Amino acid sequence: MASKNGLYKASELFQAQAHLYKIMYSFLNPMSVKWAIDLQIPDIIHNHPQPITLSELVSALKVPKSKQTCVQRLMRLLAHIDFFAIVKFQDNQERYALTPTSQLLVSGTDHCLSSMVRLLSTPILVDSYNHLAKWTSGEDLTVVETALGPESYWDFIHQNSAYLNTFNEAMESDSHVVRLALRDCRSVFEGIGSLVDVGGGTGNTAKIICEAFPELKYIVLDLPQVVSGLAGSNNLSFVGGNMFKSIPQADAVMLKVYHSTRIMMTPFSCLN
């Protein structure tokens, strides 16, 4: 039977309803990754001598009996999105193993990105996506600024020490991954005399690149309140300023930032 507007059959609309709800509930994917990190599941699997069965996991987590099926559902969902892998040994029991993605969330490694997941799931960032329509109608503000009101995200961060810690830890962990990039992509930096890292924060990425390229003159440009008091070194210097007004001159510009729709949309007219 066709629907009232004649376009689709009732069965198609019924399927569409399931599709729509699947889309609406897809926020559970990142929330489940955070849930797994909060329960330290990647660490538990990593420290287990072989891929872990559900009952071994449940006993390691010490969850009440009434919540055991929730752990099972969590693990199945995370396996479904390739965050964990399901493997079977000869006993035919399902076991959970790490994939490269969940390996990135094992604590204590030089590529652990758990703090990045924590930052990206903070209510302030997640809630800002409720303001996309309002942001589209405005001129200047970023999505987060639209959500926060006149206060900028950077002012907010620097007035909230707990949030600042979360932010700094996330940026530091993300910068560590640069070491992996340097292993395979050294040639990107070879032959460059000077580089300005725009929005380079407290210099986490800078220190890694300066160590690998001691001849490179590296300038970190960031907001004055971020770089004030930071000590440079032989080849590293910190400059306080506003990237939208002026950027120090250098052979190359690096931009490693997130959530900066305004930055992406800004023609860098201030670059020489």
Ligand SMILES: C[S@@+](CC[C@H](N)C(=O)[O-])C[C@H]1O[C@@H](n2cnc3c(N)ncnc32)[C@H](O)[C@@H]1O
């Ligand atoms: C997402 S963080 C990235 C930090 C660093 N690139 C990293 O990867 O660790 C963005 C940085 O841009 C800086 N920033 C924001 N607005 C700026 C502006 N107008 N001028 C200079 N830096 C700015 C922030 O203070 C913050 O340190």
